[in-house]
Amino acid sequence: MKEKRDNGVTYERRKGPDVFNQSVRWISIIGWFIFIFSILLIREAAPQNETFLDRFYNASVRTHWNDALLVCSFVFMLILTILCFYAFICNLKRRRRATDKLSYSIIILGIISIIGIIVFGFTLF
Numbered sequence: 724m725k726e727k728r729d730n731g732v733t734y735e736r737r738k739g740p741d742v743f744n745q746s747v748r749w750i751s752i753i754g755w756f757i758f759i760f761s762i763l764l765i766r767e768a769a770p771q772n773e774t775f776l777d778r779f780y781n782a783s784v785r786t787h788w789n790d791a792l793l794v795c796s797f798v799f800m801l802i803l804t805i806l807c808f809y810a811f812i813c814n815l816k817r818r819r820r821a822t823d824k825l826s827y828s829i830i831i832l833g834i835i836s837i838i839g840i841i842v843f844g845f846t847l848f
Contacts (some may be wrong), residue, residue, distance in 0.1 A: 725835040728788040728806065741777065741817065743813040743816065744813075744817055744823065746810070746813060747810045747813050747814045747817075747826050747829065748815070748826070749825055749834070750806050750807070750809070750810040751810065751829050753806070753808075753815045754803055754806055754807060754828075754829070754832045756758040757799055757802065757803045757806075758803060758832060758835065758836070760799060761796045761799040761800055761803070761839070763797050764792050764793075764795055764799070765792075765793070766787050767789070767792055768789040768790075768792035768796065768844070769788065769794045770784075770785055770786050770787055771785045771786075772789060784844075793843065793846075796839075796843070797839075797843045800836045800839040800840050800843065801836075801840065802808075803832060803833075803834040803836040804833060804837060804840060807829050807830075807832050807833035807836060808833065810826065810829045811826075811829050811830065811833060814826050814829060826828070
């Protein structure tokens with residue numbers, strides 16, 4: 724919020740980003756951690772590849788997807804979508820200063836999580 728003085732000079736009354744702008748930044752950071760964790764869950768849920776040593780020692784390998792880990796990953800993608808939607812709304816409401824910018828990280832995370840939900844929706848259910 725800018726205010727003019729008697730001499731015509733304007734100055735900024737706010738000292739820094741408000742709670743909503745800070746929450747957008749923190750949600751972006753937490754969102755990337757959730758996304759990476761979800762990708763790691765998908766990797767663990769995938770069937771195991773049989774290696775030479777598995778064949779040599781007749782070790783059994785999992786040949787099917789782990790559905791419990793896939794559902795956990797789906798839930799994390801839902802949580803990520805909700806967080807991104809909240810951060811996007813906060814970001815749109817609090818862009819009044821010239822230094823306030825739209826967070827592209829939130830938009831990218833939201834799009835990726837929606838695509839993930841659509842893909843999981845077709846494969847899981």
